[in-house]
Each structure stands twice: as C-alpha cells, then as structure tokens.
Amino acid sequence: MSQITLIKQLSIIRDTRQPRKVHHNLVDVLFLAITAVISGCEGWEEIQDFGNDKLDWLRKYLPFSGGIPTDDTISRVFQLIDPKEFQKCFATWMKSCCEMSHGDVIAIDGKTLRGSFNKKDKSDTIHMVSAFAAANSVVLGQVKTNAKSNEITAIPKLLDLLDVRGCLVTIDAMGCQTKIAKKIVDKGGDYLLPVKDNQERLQTALDGIFSIRRLELPETEAYTTKEKGHGREDSRMCMVADANEIGDLVFEWPGLKTLGYVVSFRTEKDMQTTVAVKFYISSAKLDAKSLLEASRAHWTVENNLHWQLDISMNDDSCRIRQQNSTENLATVRHTSLNLLKNEKSFDGGIKRKHKQANRSDSYRELVVSGLSLL
Template sequence: AEWMKACHDVTDGAVVAIDGKTLRGSYCRGKGKGAIHMVSAFSAANGVVLGQVKTAEKSNEITAIPELLKLLNLQGCLVTIDAMGCQKKIATSILQKGADYLLSVKDNQPKLVDAFETAFPMPRVVNFDGDAYVTDEKSRGRQETRYHIVSEFTPEFQELSYEWPRLKTVGVVMSFRQEEGQVPAVPTIRYYISSADLSAKKLAEAARQHWFVENKLHWSLDVALREDACKIHRGQAAENLARVRHIALNYLKGEKSFKGGIRRKQKKAALDESYLATVLAV
C-alpha cells in the first residue's frame, strides 16, 4: 500500500472498487487449514491494486474492509462495495477518509430493502419521470440492457437518512439479459445508496466499473497467474504469494510499450532481460 501511494495517484472522482477473493488452493485438509480470503482495493481507471488485507473467510470482509481503508489514500474518490460491505460503520470509515461511498443493498439490510420496494415499485421504475439512463451491450450472442434511475431520498428513506451518514442518492438498476434466439430472462433489480450526488449516468458508470475488480483483477489472477492452482499453504506463504502476484500484475499492467495480454508480457519478460528491466522500471 505504501509503495502504491508513492507511485500512483488516484484522481478525484475515480472509482475504487473493494472486493474479496478466496484463494482456493491455500487450504489443507490434512492440517485442517481453510482457504484464506484476500480483500483488495482496485483502481478501476488504472487497473491496479492499491492495497489488500487477509481474512480467514469471506464472512470476515465486514471487519477486514475498515482495516484496508486505513491503508489507503482515498481523498475525493468514490468507493464501491458489494452488499457484504453495506454497513453503517464502513460507510462512516469511507467518509472519514475524504471519499464518498456507493454501496449495493441486499437482504442483509432489510430496512433499506423495504424502503426501496415501497418507494420504487415496478410501475414507478418503468415509468420513472426523473433522471434515468439506459445502456445496451451486445457480446457473443448475448444482449444486456440496463436501465438506471436515481433520486434524492424520498419520504420512505427519511428516517433511514439519519442512520446512514450523509446519504444523498438512492438508485435502482434494472437489467435485462437475452441470449440469441431465446426469450429474455426475468429482469434483475439492484439497489444502491450513495453519499455522492450522482446522476443516473454516473451511477451506471460507477456500478459497471465496480465489476472491473472481477473482470480485470480476479480473472487475471486466475487465468494469467493461475492463483487458484497454487497449492502452497505453509505458514504465511499463501498470503505472501498473493501480495507478490498483485505487485507483479501492477507492474505488467503498467508497462504499455508491448501490446499484449498479461500472459504474453510474462513470457516476454521471462525470455528477454531487457524487457524485464523495462517492466521493473515502470
């Protein structure tokens, strides 16, 4: 984290996504040792890891996220976390770092869910007359349309606004997915709360960028660096190697002169010492 502070500045308004990943190969059945879980902060704009902490299991993300926040310089950023991290203490910790939060809401916060379902029934969502934004993506025979709406908190959220620090914006995202030649699937509805004054377009961008931590970090760790295939688990080795992979991934993504994926950059660095020196000089 200190190294990333020294060499990487996060710009105002940038999305920092926080999410966890279980290292599946780090368990040992014979020793009764469970797989470790790494919680990482990922800069969506630059594709680099800003910091990480280890937990014993996924359920401990609630206690790990505040520890991770202490390590980071988040002034002016928008911190996005999935429903596991939708907690009042975590929201307060983010604000204390000079950042804003965008939290996904699910059943672990029943009062918020009830307020959303009351304030935004399906007819109102479909015929919403406020700020709305639609995105449409087509890829590999699949089409996904997302409909985003945002609102200042309505009377249904009035009481909750005193519980959630600096709550300004509530948002609803309804997505439709259709495979080629098939009937569209039932729409998926997701709820969000934020301390930032977000437009529907900004909500769409931030919600999409949150998933970069899955698509650009976790996917690269598994496919390029084969993290889940690593069976090393003795002592702190699994955690240490996870940190080394994050550092290596940051270096490889930071090197822009060679136009290739992470696997090709790895191979080129292994075979060409001059290129390896270029990577390490990033």
C-alpha cells in the same frame, strides 16, 4: 506527488532471522521473487532457477552478495515476513505512484485462494480482500481474512491502508454496513453500496420508492444503455432519487445523498430473457448515468484482477501455504501484476508479457522500471 520506490519501502520490513545465519539480504530475496513472478515463475524452485539464470541481470539493481538463495531459503524467508508490514509497504508504494482523480472508483472485493487449504481441514482456506483502482486497473492494497464471512471486519483494516479522498468506494452487498460507510466518509471518500436483505428495512424502503411506473413521472431522472455481443443482448436502466425520500432512515447512513435503482435485462441467443434488480445508496450526489457507470465499474475487479490472477498467474492452483507464505506471495503477485499492466509498449495480455519478460532482459527492465519500483 512525492514518489516512494518499492525497494525503499521493502527495506523497512523487519528481518526476524538470526543475523549470524543470514546469507541473503531480505530485499534481495523479495526483489528476486517479484522479478521472477513478472517472468512467469510460480513456486520457490522456479524462482531459484530464474535467479541462477539471471544473476548478472539482478546484480544490475542489487548486490546479491550471497548469490541466489535456495528454494528452501526463499520459502523460509516468506514464512517469516510479517504480511501486515509487507502489505503496508505495498499500499504506501501505490499511494505514491498511482494518482487518483476526483470521483475515481475504488472497488473492494474478496477472492478465495482455493489452493491454500490444509488437506486435513479445508475450512481454513485463505481469503484475500483487495482494493482495485477501476480506471488505472491496478491493485491499491490487500488484507487477509480466513473466510468470506469475515470481509466485514477485514474491509475497515484495508481502508486504513488506503487514501480514498475524493474517490468513490464500491463494495458488494456484504459491505453495506453503517460502520464501513462511516469509515469511508471519515477518510474523505464517498461510498456506493448495493442494498440487499442484510439491510431489510432499507431494502423495503427503496422497493417502495422505485418501480417501473416511476419512469412515467416527468421529474424522474433515468439513464439506459444497450449492448450486443457474445450471443446476447444486455439492456440496463438506472433511476436515482434524493436520499430524503426514505425519511428518518437517511440519518442512519453517514452523508447519504443518493438512492439508486438499476434493472438489467439479458436476452440470450435462445431468446430467453432474465431480469435482475439492484438497489443502491451513495454518499455522493450522483445522476443516473454516473451511478450506473460506477456500479458497472465495480466489476472490473472480477475481470481485471481476479480473472487475471487465476488464468494468467494460476493463483488458484498454488499449494504454498506454510505460515505467512500464502499471504506474502499474494502480495508479490499483486506487485508483479501492477508492474506488468503498467508497461504499455508491448501489446499483449499478461501471459504474453510473462513470456516476453522471461525471454528478454531489456523488456523485463522496462517492466521493473515502471511505477517507481527502483
């Protein structure tokens, strides 16, 4: 795989500032922001402070001929950067340095940036839709939408940035749309989509096919798991069937091969048991074990991305929202998170890695040297 450095990609981004007023190279400002966020900085002032403290270290990689920009300058630069260009650079970089294996799960899900609203109108909160490689635990790309309900239109734009060939793309029930399924198949991937009442005819057909009684049939393929921990016990059972069992509906979904049924039982320590049932469709030929594992892999995007952004990077608390700043800073956070997760020599969580990178120039150097940043 031919690797492309992120720094090279960032140099492609158009600088829309007036040339005679430019004192700080765009790539310098972006590299400063990425390394500062790796070191736990959260806002423009902290990024400037980091730069002033670490200028000699930063000059090992880029000239910084204009010195360190002020927080106001950093803010203006992030307002002016075209976020689509930045996201395209990010996705191209990740395509180059993150090799996916056949059947790997790419989970697509959205997250609201809760601090991005305008105080006068909280309806304008920004929603980012991200693609997450479950096995590698890294972000592959992201796009912005202004509401969760707009994920349906954002997902195809995100797919345009990704290489999904040979991968299994999972999305929540909102993404269970024939156009999205076709987009995934046309790009050489497979889909695994949960079916709910937004696809009423399909849901009714699956409900008629699957039942607990089906387990008694000798030809039924099923897979079960049991887990104990955190004061509860979880049991899951999955059955699959050939897509032709839904009759003519099979022709509405591109390449549809597998129907799935997953029932989950959770018993809390007070002995109260809850039951949840989900139906799935997939263009991949999956057995019961593979479908159950892939459906569970989808939720790594919640635990290993969204939770990390909230808890380790205070994503929801950030009130930066001028022009393109929120969207561009989200891409910087994703970049920094990928680099921190890729660095394995320090056995600690993201918060500890932030502090280690802040204290140690040599450790920060290890982080930025990963994933072809330089």
